[in-house]
Amino acid sequence: MSDAAVTSGRDLRDTALPDGELHARLSRTWGTGKGLIARLSTVDHKIIGRRYLITAFVFLLLGGALAAAMRIQLARPGNQVLGPDAYNQLFTMHGTTMMFLFAVPVMEAVGVYLVPLMVGTRNIAFPRLNAFSYWTYLFGGIFIWTAFALKVGPDVGWFAYVPLSGPQYGVGKRPDVWAQMITFTEVSALAVAVEIIVTTFKQRAPGMTLDRIPLFVWAMLVTSFAIVFSMPAIVIASTTLILDRLIGTHFYNAAEGGDSLLYQHLFWFFGHPEVYIIFLPATGMVSMIVATFARRPAFGYIPLVLSLIAIGFLSFGLWVHHMFATGLPQLGMSFFTANSMLIAIPNGVQIFCWIATLWGGRPVFRTPLLFVLGFFFIFVIGGLSGIMLASVPIDLQVHDTYFVVAHFHYVLIGGAVFPLLGAVYYWFPKLTGRMMSEAMGRWNFWLAFVGFNLAFFPMHILGLQGMPRRVYTYGPEMGWANLNLLATVGAVILALSFLLFVWNVFSSVRGGAIAGDNPWDAGTLEWATASPPPPQNFDRIPLVTSREPLWAERGAMPVVGGLTVDDRQVLVTTVTDARAELRESSPEPSIWPFLASVALTVLFVGSIFTPWAVVWGAVPVGVALLGWFWPKGDVEDEG
């Protein structure tokens, strides 16, 4: 079709319009309406990503409040603030909330928001699935927290080992609530993983060859693959657990040929990669922040990418190190010890690359970089205690003690939450158009850094002194009182740092300095558009000529033209060298993903009361899916 033919009617192309008019028309085409139905129907990855982020941070605060309650209980021996039953629910809800409702979703949320911007496309692949995944995640979170409010909160630990969680000991509905909440989050996480993989493979801006993909996008890609290959294990684990409980199967009943260790294998085949599902996106954030604030491209791009991939693979060979105390064959344990130590190598390569980047650059020590430096310090300590735990004899001594609690908080908070907070300071201007307060940011960092180390370092010693995890109190004769009090003081300081963070976010949204498109003078494509980005992300799709396109192209941005203006269209490119090959229509907003998620919620919640809910509940789910997929006769549907 010639240019002359495409300037009128529905087939109006972006080459035919001046910049201002193009921007206005694309904003109309890609925008989300105002009413309630429009808000529930939106498929804009930025709106959904923002909702994901806010929801995940609400769960972080809820999980943090539970942690604070536990620390108050443990502040002195024989404390009676919480009873054993409440404490059991608290530590289970804390772990479950932090792992399934905060850590994994928040990383995916950042990916949902940023990956399409970083690869230079207008929406994520399968945007309706994206909307569906958010609602399903939200409803799963509301479900478990409602149950907790009604005193039916799970109380069997965040990994819900059998036989404690099985039909014999896990009486009532508490473990069912846990298992079904897992189902909600599985559905949502798997959907987002596929979206991110396909967006990265097929919707990169032309010219963004594999070796020009931003490191955060690489990290999200490897993470998504880890989700795809590990989450089915927890699907099988939680489904068979709930089947044992609800319809009398015997997967984990040793008296009838079942085996409780099978559950642990399935759980940790997911559970260990999950640690890296949380950690790898954080390393991607670190790579981006370090490059921007060192004012130079990341040192060792190829080793960094290869390290991400290596960690992704190796993360599947570690799960048994959670089971060293179960009496497995020694040869097998040696293999898992070796692998647990091996994974330190690509992690070390990454850290050396970041240090080299800072070394060879002109570092600007703003809040995002402070959080990254804090991450280096804390994560390296967590990594060292990890190497200790990889050794079977040490692991057997400190298994189920506070040493392990200290280790995984160093790895998870140091490895994921510190980079995440740095990332919030870094990308907040892009999301809101305003800067966060630098002064409060520095206070935030130092309170978090000091509070964290005070709270968790003493736990190493408590663990070595023999204090077991998951006890609701301890006697004065144990000699654990002072270190516990110190840990509680640290926890209070850490909690204050989060309150300051929340205050900084709220005050900056309204009163922060105006950011402009690219306040940090960063090099990647998310900074090539307005802050916050318009609904269409980019008025014309950028053409990428380098790893840091904004540093390479200081003048006018090279772009491609020829996409339609009045219909949603994304540019699809080839997987390896990102050559443009298709102008694919992108789905319009639809209420059906929301309705499908509501129907699925009815099915999931109903199924813990009667298995027939799976049969009858499938009917409204089917109807909603039909409404979702049946074409409405517009251009988008007919292609």
Added chain:
Amino acid sequence: MRRQRIVEDVSALPTYAFGTTMTTWWGTLGFCVIEGMGFALAIAAYLYLVHVNPQWPLADAPPNHWPGTAVLVILLASLWPNWKAEHDAKEENLPAVRRWLVIMSAIGFVLIAIRFYEFTQLKVRWDQNAYGSATWFLLALHATHIITDLADTVVLTALMFTRHGRGKRFADVEDNAFYWYFVVGSWVPMYLLIYWVPRW
């Protein structure tokens, strides 16, 4: 917003295609991998239970394999009409696509009928012991895939008889056929496990 200079014009590119060019093809592949991983882990769990039990099956007799064998034969035979549906979709031959989709829908209904009968021929209940649980689980897992693919095929068949049966819908037919290959392929190891490991 930065100044721009247009250096490439993509106006002439098509709006849909087939195979790896389409995002939906990759999405379908992604879900096949997820479900394939689910099958692999269910198989691993089954073999784990075989390993920890000195005797297998934990029942008087292995399941009657004939209904499962019939499913296998029909699934393998369905590869041909499925391939035809895929091929004719790429040719955008609407009458042929309609014909093959009707045939594939009919095959799906026959398979579901046999599958229900198959459950009655396992000679063990799901709540009898771990062997029964694992056997029912594997069979139900695969049955779910036949049911969901049938639902998809029926809707797509209806769609191709409406005014929407054109353009991008042919690519949907291709994806539907692609998913069916996965349903067929995944039955082979499941069939061996459910019916022949207990006889081994």
